Amino acid sequence: MEYFYTLISQTYKILFLLLPLLTAVAMIVWLDRRVWAFVQKRKGPNVVGPFGLFQSLADALKYIFKEIIIPASSNKIVFILAPITTMTLALISWAVIPFSEDFVLANINVGILYLFAISSLGVYGIIMGGWASNSKYPFLGAIRSAAQMVSYEVSIGVIIINVLLCVGSLNLTDIVLAQDKVWFVIPLFPMFVIFFISALAETNRPPFDLPEAEAELVAGYQTEYSGMMYAMFWLGEYANILLMCAMGSILFLGGWLSPINIYPFDLVPPALWFIMKILVLFILFALVKAIVPRYRYDQLMKLGWKIFLPFSLIWVVLTAGFLLYFDLLPKV
Amino acid sequence: MIAHAFFFYFFSFIAVVSAIMVTVSKNTVHSVFFLILDFISISSLFIMIGAEFLGMIMLIVYVGAVAVLFLFVVMMLNVAKQKNTWFKSSTNSAHLPIGLLVSIIIFFEVIIVIGGWKYKPELSNKIVVSDVTNTHSIGNVLYTDYIHLFQLSGMVLLVAMIGAIVLTFRKREGLKRQSYFKQLSRERNDGVSLVNVKSHQGVKIDD
Numbered sequence: 001m002e003y004f005y006t007l008i009s010q011t012y013k014i015l016f017l018l019l020p021l022l023t024a025v026a027m028i029v030w031l032d033r034r035v036w037a038f039v040q041k042r043k044g045p046n047v048v049g050p051f052g053l054f055q056s057l058a059d060a061l062k063y064i065f066k067e068i069i070i071p072a073s074s075n076k077i078v079f080i081l082a083p084i085t086t087m088t089l090a091l092i093s094w095a096v097i098p099f100s101e102d103f104v105l106a107n108i109n110v111g112i113l114y115l116f117a118i119s120s121l122g123v124y125g126i127i128m129g130g131w132a133s134n135s136k137y138p139f140l141g142a143i144r145s146a147a148q149m150v151s152y153e154v155s156i157g158v159i160i161i162n163v164l165l166c167v168g169s170l171n172l173t174d175i176v177l178a179q180d181k182v183w184f185v186i187p188l189f190p191m192f193v194i195f196f197i198s199a200l201a202e203t204n205r206p207p208f209d210l211p212e213a214e215a216e217l218v219a220g221y222q223t224e225y226s227g228m229m230y231a232m233f234w235l236g237e238y239a240n241i242l243l244m245c246a247m248g249s250i251l252f253l254g255g256w257l258s259p260i261n262i263y264p265f266d267l268v269p270p271a272l273w274f275i276m277k278i279l280v281l282f283i284l285f286a287l288v289k290a291i292v293p294r295y296r297y298d299q300l301m302k303l304g305w306k307i308f309l310p311f312s313l314i315w316v317v318l319t320a321g322f323l324l325y326f327d328l329l330p331k332v
Numbered sequence: 333m334i335a336h337a338f339f340f341y342f343f344s345f346i347a348v349v350s351a352i353m354v355t356v357s358k359n360t361v362h363s364v365f366f367l368i369l370d371f372i373s374i375s376s377l378f379i380m381i382g383a384e385f386l387g388m389i390m391l392i393v394y395v396g397a398v399a400v401l402f403l404f405v406v407m408m409l410n411v412a413k414q415k416n417t418w419f420k421s422s423t424n425s426a427h428l429p430i431g432l433l434v435s436i437i438i439f440f441e442v443i444i445v446i447g448g449w450k451y452k453p454e455l456s457n458k459i460v461v462s463d464v465t466n467t468h469s470i471g472n473v474l475y476t477d478y479i480h481l482f483q484l485s486g487m488v489l490l491v492a493m494i495g496a497i498v499l500t501f502r503k504r505e506g507l508k509r510q511s512y513f514k515q516l517s518r519e520r521n522d523g524v525s526l527v528n529v530k531s532h533q534g535v536k537i538d539d
Contacts, residue, residue, distance in 0.1 A: 003335050078365070109465045113388035120396030124368070127400070131361060131407055143404070150400055157392075170385075170467055298510070 013105055014095075021094055025238045026056035031279075032238075032286045039290035063231035071133060071224050078132035083229045086125030086236035090243065093118040097246050098173050100256045100270035111172035112160060115247055116153075119202065122240060123149040126204075126211065129233070130221035141220025144297065145204060145211030151304040152201040158312040159195045162188055163251045165319050168330025176255030178330070183254040191315055192252045194308050196284070199244040201304065203237065205285060207292040208300055241285060242278065249277035340380060347373040364403050371395045385467040 030045060030053060037044025045055035070076055096111040098104035108114060123146055130142020164170065166187070167178040185192045201208040212220030222233055249255060255277075256270035295303070323329045346369065353366040371394045378387035464472075474482055529535045 075359075078361075108384065110384045110388050110467060113385070113392065117388050117391035117396060120392055123396075123400055127403055127407075128365075131403075139407075143407070146400055146404055150397060153396065170465075302510075 017094060017105055018091060021091070021239070021242075022235070025235055025242060026060065027053070028242060028282060029056045029059075029234075029238055031282070032289070035283055035286035036290045039287065060231060063228055066227035068227040068229055069224075071135070073134045074224065075132040075134065078128050079224075080229070082125050082129035082132060083225065083232035083236070085128060086122065087232045087239075089118055089121050089125065090236040090239035093243050094239075094246075096172060097243075097250070098176060098255065099274055101173065101177075103271060104173065107171070107173055110170045112164070112170050112175065112251075115172075115243075116157060116160060119156075119240070119243070119247075120149075120153050122202075125233070125236065126221050129225065133221070133224040135224055137218045138221045138223045141211040141217045141223075144217075145221065148204070148208065148210065148300060148304075149202055151301060152198045152308075155194060155304060155308040155312050156198045156202060158309065158316060159191050159198070160251065161316055162191050162312065162319050165316070165323060166330070172250055172255075176250055176257060179254040179257060183252065183257075185252040188252065188315075188319070191312065192248070194312055195248060195252065196281075198304075198308060199248060200285065200288060201300070203241045203244055205241065206289040207295050209294065210297055210300060213294060242282065245278045245281035245285065246274075248281050249274065253277045253281075336380070340377070343373045343376045343380070346370075347377065360406050361403070364399065364406055367402070368395055368399045371399065383466060385465075385470060 033055070034044040034052070044052065046052040048054045048058045070079060093115055095105045096108055096114050098107070098111075126145045126149075127142045130138040130140075130145070133139070163175065163184055166184060167175045169175065169178075200206075204211050211217070212222060217223075222230060225233060256274040258265045258268060258270070258273050350366040350369040350373065354363045354370065357363050357366060371390060375387040375390040375395075378384070378390060527535050
């Protein structure tokens, strides 16, 4: 009986997290397009609803009513599983994100490892989609994306080690609470920059959107997808981008902590600070998309393996040496 | 407790079935997908016994990196077209004796380990109850008592990596590589020179 009570209360909590999250993903797509448009002195989507806010809703309806086409020569089970995998993996990682000190679905000991593991699984949706389509462009896109995501994961892992050295715990709540005095963006600023760029590459955002470079690969791994299945890829991608922004704000920008802990600022609920930090990071993502031209593939690989990886490894040594010398290592 | 048992049997059933499917499925790419499913259910089992760090590392290393490379190789070599016929054909059974030998050795190793536990129960039932999370306790052991073995295994991996690079590396002729340092350190004098060209003689370039 007690077990069923837990089950029902957990389901309620999950729904309470997922529904706002999906709405936020739809809104973030609109925000992305608006920011992109403003940089290029266009208006962007502004027709449906106030300021075009319902544009994503209209798009979603359009995708739902479109026909789903499954290519005859495709591997049908894997073809259908691919968008489901992408969407599921993008959503389950939100289980461990702490919105405030007591507002978290699962406060597990190895929260950051869980996030890292799930984001490293994200590549499967793309590989499965590219392979199952049984067509050349999706396959090339999938191969590119596999190499790209695996490479940049390595540097993200090393950056996470930098932060963990300063915290002494893998728990996300502990990571945020350790930034009570100073956010890690100040002592570890170069790591924040590299994390941001690696996050762009990890989520296949421009300037690293080579898996779907339309000039070379039509639409990459999404070429054969249509209707709701395409929309699921699309939603999963944006949920992943939001997740990377949340990870960045937890690791470097102090999560739900307010920037100045004095009277008018501590009235703001902590979750709101967290959401604002995510939004600031996301607007940076959107600006980069509008400003920077696409990388060449060999340059992308060179950047990941020959510049980011050695640099962040050197920073691990520096951080560890600094903490050890000044006796600042966190006590367990 | 019932829920715990239910989840344990659920994950172990998936692990065993997908391990069998790895060997019997006809399509090689499907085999790799079943292998991934196997890894995921094993890591769920790790998490269920409270070894959350091992479970997550299993996900990151095996599923996130090793299986991706497996899949990569299987797709690139186009072995998807080769049908797996080990269990069907009677003539081509060169793999079968070796496979049987390896599996028998592994089977006896498992028996020795479990037999050791049964023989000396205090070896297996060392459950340390403390406030330290298992990440910290692994770190405490790995970087103090076993530091030499840990470094040695790192060296083995490094040697394996260098070996793989040496085996596959080939120098290709006529390839233009981009060097950022060369590009950025190039100055005006290296590229441009002012020449007085005599009339009706032209200037010789590329010498």
